[in-house]
Amino acid sequence: MSLPSPSEPRQPLRRLRAALTVRALLAGAAGFAGVALLQPEAAPVAAGGFVLLAACVLWPRRIAPRAISPKRPALERRQIVLWPEAGMKAVVETMRQPALMLDRNMMLRYRNSMSERAFGSMALGDPISLRFRAPELLAAIEAVIKGSGPASVGYTERRPTERTWSVEIAPIPAPQGEAPYFFLVLFQDRSAERRVERIRTDFVANASHELRTPLASMRGFIETLQGPAKDDAAARVRFLAIMHEQAARMSRLIDDLLSLSRIEMKRDVRPEERADLKGVLQEVCEILGPLAEENDVVLEWQPPAEDFVINGDHDELIQVFSNLVENACKYGSSGGRIVLTLAAVQEGGARYFDASVQDFGPGISAEHVPRLTERFYRVDVDASRLKRGTGLGLSIVRNILVRHRARLVVTSKIGEGSTFTARFAR
Numbered sequence: 142m143s144l145p146s147p148s149e150p151r152q153p154l155r156r157l158r159a160a161l162t163v164r165a166l167l168a169g170a171a172g173f174a175g176v177a178l179l180q181p182e183a184a185p186v187a188a189g190g191f192v193l194l195a196a197c198v199l200w201p202r203r204i205a206p207r208a209i210s211p212k213r214p215a216l217e218r219r220q221i222v223l224w225p226e227a228g229m230k231a232v233v234e235t236m237r238q239p240a241l242m243l244d245r246n247m248m249l250r251y252r253n254s255m256s257e258r259a260f261g262s263m264a265l266g267d268p269i270s271l272r273f274r275a276p277e278l279l280a281a282i283e284a285v286i287k288g289s290g291p292a293s294v295g296y297t298e299r300r301p302t303e304r305t306w307s308v309e310i311a312p313i314p315a316p317q318g319e320a321p322y323f324f325l326v327l328f329q330d331r332s333a334e335r336r337v338e339r340i341r342t343d344f345v346a347n348a349s350h351e352l353r354t355p356l357a358s359m360r361g362f363i364e365t366l367q368g369p370a371k372d373d374a375a376a377r378v379r380f381l382a383i384m385h386e387q388a389a390r391m392s393r394l395i396d397d398l399l400s401l402s403r404i405e406m407k408r409d410v411r412p413e414e415r416a417d418l419k420g421v422l423q424e425v426c427e428i429l430g431p432l433a434e435e436n437d438v439v440l441e442w443q444p445p446a447e448d449f450v451i452n453g454d455h456d457e458l459i460q461v462f463s464n465l466v467e468n469a470c471k472y473g474s475s476g477g478r479i480v481l482t483l484a485a486v487q488e489g490g491a492r493y494f495d496a497s498v499q500d501f502g503p504g505i506s507a508e509h510v511p512r513l514t515e516r517f518y519r520v521d522v523d524a525s526r527l528k529r530g531t532g533l534g535l536s537i538v539r540n541i542l543v544r545h546r547a548r549l550v551v552t553s554k555i556g557e558g559s560t561f562t563a564r565f566a567r
């Protein structure tokens with residue numbers, strides 16, 4: 142059984158319309174002829190009236206939509222070049238990045254749903270410059286339309302949020318060797334790579350700065366000892382002590398940088414061995430007992446009866462809690478005590494082990510808390526240097542915890558102290 146073509150159901154309608162048109166014209170002609178016979182002086186007016194009637198009856202047929210016939214190739218071509226065909230749109234729609242189709246006049250002719258998600262809704266038929274203002278992007282599109290061939294361009298949008306895009310622009314070949322009418326604009330979001338790149342550049346700049354400071358100080362003392370203080374025995378002893386301290390600071394920094402890079406390399410690899418958090422905290426108390434004493438603080442630790450075993454790297458966990466206890470000794474010693482706790486908790490159906498280090502020192506104001514684990518971030522740079530800090534301790538803690546699928550939760554109140562809790566899933 143053959144299906145009727147889309148134009149078939151319209152045939153009777155068209156015949157009826159033709160018959161009505163002929164009848165209207167005949168009736169009009171008869172009416173105007175009658176008027177002309179009865180009043181010969183009105184004949185020109187009647188003839189004019191008839192022409193007007195004929196024009197009114199026939200004219201709507203010319204603009205009425207009709208099927209594209211082989212006799213009307215011009216109209217057919219116009220329809221194809223104004224709007225991309227369904228196949229083309231389907232290909233653009235399947236793309237997993239934002240993609241637009243423009244015409245030669247830089248008007249938007251199609252956009253896929255990914256582009257709506259990235260750029261919001263854009264009306265078809267609007268000039269592209271209504272939504273995209275970056276001059277480098279518009280210039281690149283214009284050049285491709287003028288025939289420069291496919292091009293790529295990068296640009297950064299500042300609003301609503303900063304986003305960096307890399308864009309490919311290519312003409313879509315037209316059939317029968319005609320000049321391309323459509324141009325594909327394909328966007329790739331490079332914001333994440335850009336951010337990582339910036340973090341890396343900042344990191345290198347910060348690390349060099351941290352190393353250069355003690356190095357410059359050592360060079361200064363060496364020059365003084367070689368020159369003006371050459372024969373000054375007392376100055377020599379004093380300067381050598383300072384230089385020793387600066388060298389120690391540099392090696393602490395290098396140790397921390399190496400720890401950080403080692404842990405970052407295996408950040409996505411989960412530890413396979415088992416570790417007992419209770420044993421870890423016990424060992425940290427023993428290692429840092431002397432430092433606590435030196436800072437006049439009491440380390441309080443009541444080991445629970447049960448074991449707290451997780452998938453974890455024992456040495457890395459020692460480093461996490463050593464850094465936290467060391468910080469509590471350095472920055473929170475004024476409270477006189479540091480409390481270590483281990484607890485099994487249940488929240489929203491999930492079960493955790495919480496291992497906390499609490500101090501009763503000056504506390505940290507709220508605006509600093511979210512940034513504490515950034516590399517080289519310090520609340521007070523001079524206080525950190527004075528306490529032999531590198532600004533990398535909490536960054537190392539965070540990276541080790543990420544590898545253990547654990548979170549660092551910091552709560553702090555000015556004047557009351559801070560609690561750093563590592564929350565492990567069990």
Ligand code: ADP
Pocket residue numbers: 464468469472473500502504505513514518519520521525526529530531532533534535536559
């Ligand atoms: P640092 O080597 O400087 O100690 P960290 O990354 O370990 O670097 O800590 C970053 C900063 O966080 C410290 O410089 C300090 O200002 C602040 N900080 C860390 N722990 C505490 C704490 N227990 N009490 C108050 N401030 C703290």
